[in-house]
Amino acid sequence: MAKLYKAMFNSMRLYSSNIGKVKSQKYVLTKYFQGEPKKSDFKIIEEELPELQDGEILTEAEYLSVDPYMRAYMIGYKLPTDMIGGQVAKIIASRHDKFPVGKYVAGSFGWRTHTICNPEAPPRLGFLPLTLLPDLSPHCVSLGLGILGMPGNTSYFGLKEICKPKPGETIAITGAAGAVGSHVGQIGKIMGCRVIGFAGTDEKCDYLTKELGFDYAFNYKTTNIKSALREAAPDRVDCYFDNVGGEISSTIMSHMNHYGRVAVCGSISSYNDATLPKVTILQPAIVFKELKVEGFLVNRWFNRWEEGINANLDWLKDGKLKYQEKVYHGFDNMVDALVGMLRGENTGKAVVKVK
Numbered sequence: 001m002a003k004l005y006k007a008m009f010n011s012m013r014l015y016s017s018n019i020g021k022v023k024s025q026k027y028v029l030t031k032y033f034q035g036e037p038k039k040s041d042f043k044i045i046e047e048e049l050p051e052l053q054d055g056e057i058l059t060e061a062e063y064l065s066v067d068p069y070m071r072a073y074m075i076g077y078k079l080p081t082d083m084i085g086g087q088v089a090k091i092i093a094s095r096h097d098k099f100p101v102g103k104y105v106a107g108s109f110g111w112r113t114h115t116i117c118n119p120e121a122p123p124r125l126g127f128l129p130l131t132l133l134p135d136l137s138p139h140c141v142s143l144g145l146g147i148l149g150m151p152g153n154t155s156y157f158g159l160k161e162i163c164k165p166k167p168g169e170t171i172a173i174t175g176a177a178g179a180v181g182s183h184v185g186q187i188g189k190i191m192g193c194r195v196i197g198f199a200g201t202d203e204k205c206d207y208l209t210k211e212l213g214f215d216y217a218f219n220y221k222t223t224n225i226k227s228a229l230r231e232a233a234p235d236r237v238d239c240y241f242d243n244v245g246g247e248i249s250s251t252i253m254s255h256m257n258h259y260g261r262v263a264v265c266g267s268i269s270s271y272n273d274a275t276l277p278k279v280t281i282l283q284p285a286i287v288f289k290e291l292k293v294e295g296f297l298v299n300r301w302f303n304r305w306e307e308g309i310n311a312n313l314d315w316l317k318d319g320k321l322k323y324q325e326k327v328y329h330g331f332d333n334m335v336d337a338l339v340g341m342l343r344g345e346n347t348g349k350a351v352v353k354v355k
């Protein structure tokens with residue numbers, strides 16, 4: 001009898017037919033971005049979701065992510081199109097026994113409040129796998145968008161697999177106080193390296209050196225980059241984790257050691273530009289220093305996704321990995337959050353708390 005009650009209870013928790021038809025709000029991009037994204041580039045519309053089928057879950061978004069790739073990627077979509085993006089969402093109805101009501105998932109659901117999906121369906125091409133979040137308490141579930149999500153894995157795999165730093169080597173990082181940069185620097189320190197960061201304010205630089213253990217951090221807006229490199233890397237740079245592109249990247253690559261490795265992660269310095277900047281020629285540095293320059297997309301390590309999450313979770317639990325979040329509030333404020341992140345308002349990961 002106890003078993004029967006347990007089974008009945010579980011099936012009630014798994015799926016409640018009382019939930020009725022659910023309406024989701026979502027952002028639809030109707031105009032391509034020109035310069036900074038604008039609210040008028042989007043429409044927020046409401047749609048009624050279908051009945052839940054066997055194997056599916058219904059989720060409600062708690063945190064939505066704003067990421068630089070959103071600015072860069074939308075040009076590739078035919079308009080109008082649903083806005084892309086990651087979110088951490090709570091399962092509020094389920095017909096899948098491995099994804100019970102009350103648990104949280106991180107998924108590429110886009111800028112929307114409610115979603116129905118089959119968690120085991122393969123992700124759309126170029127999108128990230130859906131993950132069931134472990135219990136993160138005392139931390140917030142939003143970490144599933146940051147150090148325990150896509151940016152965390154970008155940092156983990158990008159540094160370890162592309163830069164392959166050895167203890168004692170020097171790593172330079174641009175975009176150093178953001179979600180990826182601040183994480184890369186900490187892994188660099190864990191790996192026994194000298195770490196130099198470049199970020200956009202003095203406060204961010206203080207945070208990097210005083211809180212996160214970077215050896216040096218420079219405000220790229222007010223510092224002569226060549227002098228900074230001479231001071232912080234007298235033996236030159238072995239690994240460069242490039243988040244921003246542009247002239248600063250040319251300067252850093254010209255200050256590298258023989259056989260240096262460059263992980264080209266992003267080029268945020270030009271995402272809002274209609275015409276791309278001209279920068280100092282890089283080929284002489286690449287040739288004469290025999291540099292290895294490799295671009296990457298984090299979904300290359302799709303099949304090792306859990307390895308990265310678990311490594312970062314272990315470092316977090318051991319107190320070796322720290323984080324900050326810039327939390328924006330309200331579904332209506334997605335565009336302000338995206339623009340704020342692109343302007344550098346965030347230290348660490350920028351997220352939006354939906355309610």
Ligand SMILES: NC(=O)c1ccc[n+]([C@@H]2O[C@H](COP(=O)([O-])OP(=O)(O)OC[C@H]3O[C@@H](n4cnc5c(N)ncnc54)[C@H](OP(=O)(O)O)[C@@H]3O)[C@@H](O)[C@H]2O)c1
Pocket residue numbers: 067068069150151154175176177178179180181198199200201204243244264265266267268269270296297298299341342343344345346347348349350
């Ligand atoms: N390859 C991949 O798979 C992958 C995955 C994730 C992210 N990325 C890339 O990694 C980079 C960092 O992403 P994130 O998510 O960690 O974002 P983030 O660093 O948390 O936020 C963006 C930061 O970029 C900086 N920034 C804005 N304009 C800049 C400019 N003109 N020059 C230099 N810095 C500028 C701002 O900080 P400041 O105050 O320092 O200017 C801002 O805080 C981006 O280029 C992104 O596209 C790539």
